[in-house]
Amino acid sequence: MGLGVVIRAPDGERHTLSQAVQGVGCNNEAELRAVMTGLHSLPHSCRHVVIYSDNSILVSQLMQLDARPVARLANLFNEARTLLNRFDTVALKWIPRHRNAEADALARGALGLAPKLARKTVSTRQPGS
Secondary structure, eight states: EEEEEEEEEEOOOOOEEEEEEEOOOOOHHHHHHHHHHHHHHHHOOEEEEEEEEHHHHHHHHHHHHTTTOGGHHHHHHHHEEEEEHSEEEEEEEEGHOOOOOHHHHHHHHOOOOOOOOOOOOOOOOOTTT
């Protein structure tokens, strides 16, 4: 699995992390491990965090009390919840995949893969129509 994390501090300073993780896992596990790695890298003085993810399962598991649990990843989700509890405020927001391109490129780069190319929309309209 490849992990990609982009951290933006309130003053605008940016930090990136690109890391390969031994073992095999699904995209949900990779995204969860990326969030946890990012949280571990924050200084203990950090009291507020906003997390953006293009993984709707991760967002629902961590933010909705009535979310149907993912049994295979339950222990990791519990560990992530424990990490989130160290902050005074936490917001976890879903974003479309195209808005998460930098973190995705970092994750792919950790595995030696090229970033995904942006999809181009092809118009089928004829000129003048």
